[in-house]
Amino acid sequence: MNDMERTGRARTAIVIGGGVAGPAAALALLKAGIEATVFEAYRPGTGSRGGPLTLASNGLSALRVVGADRALAGEGIPTPRMTIHSGSGKVLGTIESAPDLPATTTLPRGRMAELLQAHAAAAGVPVVYGKRFVDAVDTGRSVIAQFDDHTTAEADLLIGCDGIRSTVRGLIDPASPKPHYTGLIGLGGWSETPLGVSDTGGAFHMVFGRKAFFGHVSDGERTGWFANLPFKTFTREQLQGTSFEEWIALMRTLFADDRSAAARILDHVTPDAFIPASPLEDLPHVPVWSKGRIALIGDAAHATSPSSGQGASLAAESAVELARCLRDLPVPQAFQAYERARRERVERVIATAARTNQSKAAGPVAARFRDALMPFFMARFTTPEKTAWQYGHTIDWDEPVPV
Numbered sequence: 001m002n003d004m005e006r007t008g009r010a011r012t013a014i015v016i017g018g019g020v021a022g023p024a025a026a027l028a029l030l031k032a033g034i035e036a037t038v039f040e041a042y043r044p045g046t047g048s049r050g051g052p053l054t055l056a057s058n059g060l061s062a063l064r065v066v067g068a069d070r071a072l073a074g075e076g077i078p079t080p081r082m083t084i085h086s087g088s089g090k091v092l093g094t095i096e097s098a099p100d101l102p103a104t105t106t107l108p109r110g111r112m113a114e115l116l117q118a119h120a121a122a123a124g125v126p127v128v129y130g131k132r133f134v135d136a137v138d139t140g141r142s143v144i145a146q147f148d149d150h151t152t153a154e155a156d157l158l159i160g161c162d163g164i165r166s167t168v169r170g171l172i173d174p175a176s177p178k179p180h181y182t183g184l185i186g187l188g189g190w191s192e193t194p195l196g197v198s199d200t201g202g203a204f205h206m207v208f209g210r211k212a213f214f215g216h217v218s219d220g221e222r223t224g225w226f227a228n229l230p231f232k233t234f235t236r237e238q239l240q241g242t243s244f245e246e247w248i249a250l251m252r253t254l255f256a257d258d259r260s261a262a263a264r265i266l267d268h269v270t271p272d273a274f275i276p277a278s279p280l281e282d283l284p285h286v287p288v289w290s291k292g293r294i295a296l297i298g299d300a301a302h303a304t305s306p307s308s309g310q311g312a313s314l315a316a317e318s319a320v321e322l323a324r325c326l327r328d329l330p331v332p333q334a335f336q337a338y339e340r341a342r343r344e345r346v347e348r349v350i351a352t353a354a355r356t357n358q359s360k361a362a363g364p365v366a367a368r369f370r371d372a373l374m375p376f377f378m379a380r381f382t383t384p385e386k387t388a389w390q391y392g393h394t395i396d397w398d399e400p401v402p403v
């Protein structure tokens with residue numbers, strides 16, 4: 001009989017995926033006394049650098065539990081304020097980080113994963129690259145992961161942190177939902193040059209343009225930007241077959257009538273710092289988060305569309321919460337307690353972002369209503385008190401998890 005069979009407590013874990021949830025989970029599991037190994041499909045340095053990702057106060061609070069908050073905040077552009085504008089240049093509202101919370105920071109998506117992987121490795125977590133997970137077998141005494149290079153790994157648990165197209169999710173529930181398309185495609189980039197714009201002074205400017213949505217942030221040296229374009233239908237071939245020049249030309253047309261930094265930035269963007277178009281997707285409700293010795297966290301379980309600016313933060317929170325539950329409870333109860341603690345919150349964030357997506361894809365009439373009503377709603381509903389449920393969320397690591 002092994003340790004886990006005797007006590008019900010896990011001692012070892014296989015973590016599939018080295019994005020945000022994976023390294024954060026491995027660090028938190030280590031803190032909970034569980035030795036975890038991260039298996040990532042890609043080799044270091046081969047992934048995309050990614051466009052700007054805002055890591056919100058609540059994400060930084062979760063990463064503080066595993067000591068990774070400073071490394072990430074130190075590399076990002078501090079972004080304590082989001083300023084929302086109409087296409088005519090009118091300020092529709094602002095969302096400020098509460099002064100008592102860690103200030104939101106913005107960094108390239110790929111860099112965030114790299115930093116977390118490095119942090120996990122430095123803490124003694126083995127991070128194994130070039131390992132694409134394909135299947136798992138629950139032997140009743142352990143779980144055995146199989147990779148596409150015909151190698152295997154064995155542990156007490158397997159945690160699926162393999163993103164929105166999770167293989168692990170399909171394994172624990174073959175009927176699990178597929179990603180849902182939001183009606184928007186996203187493009188963007190991150191440049192180590194100003195891209196023709198000046199320091200935004202800690203603000204991430206977001207513009208509900210007449211035809212599409214544009215955001216940018218800059219500290220005067222580095223600039224991150226993104227565009228969300230309403231696309232009712234498209235084919236993958238169409239997205240992949242459109243050249244850099246064609247995307248830039250399309251965006252120039254769509255943003256031509258707006259008062260924003262779009263035109264200036266598009267004049268300076270180069271192909272090497274450009275993230276090509278991809279559909280923006282979410283997973284509003286994944287019914288099964290765990291089965292036997294396997295559980296899901298991050299986008300694999302609760303992908304929110306980028307409009308929330310919360311996907312990475314929620315992934316970090318779930319990583320810490322799952323580890324805390326596994327620290328205090330035997331495995332089936334720990335997975336149940338983790339889901340109880342997380343499901344309502346993450347689904348609320350996903351639903352809130354879905355409403356924002358509708359505003360981004362508004363037609364001309366709806367857009368006029370949006371621009372007229374938004375100042376009223378933002379003044380009432382985006383105050384630090386009203387957004388505290390989202391940004392002020394913290395996990396008390398020392399608090400025992402109730403049975």
Ligand SMILES: Cc1cc2nc3c(=O)[nH]c(=O)nc-3n(C[C@H](O)[C@H](O)[C@H](O)COP(=O)(O)OP(=O)(O)OC[C@H]3O[C@@H](n4cnc5c(N)ncnc54)[C@H](O)[C@@H]3O)c2cc1C
Pocket residue numbers: 016017018019020021022039040041042051052053054055056109131132133134161162163164166167186297298299300303304305306308309310311312313314315
């Ligand atoms: C355009 C865009 C903009 C975004 N902006 C923001 C933002 O501003 N703020 C924010 O908080 N979030 C943002 N997000 C969402 C955020 O990136 C995700 O929510 C977050 O990365 C989820 O982390 P994760 O670890 O669950 O998944 P991922 O970061 O997707 O990581 C999954 C990892 O698993 C690996 N993997 C996949 N399959 C396998 C396999 N079979 N075997 C082994 N490894 C595998 C992948 O290579 C990847 O490294 C954005 C997303 C997009 C697409």
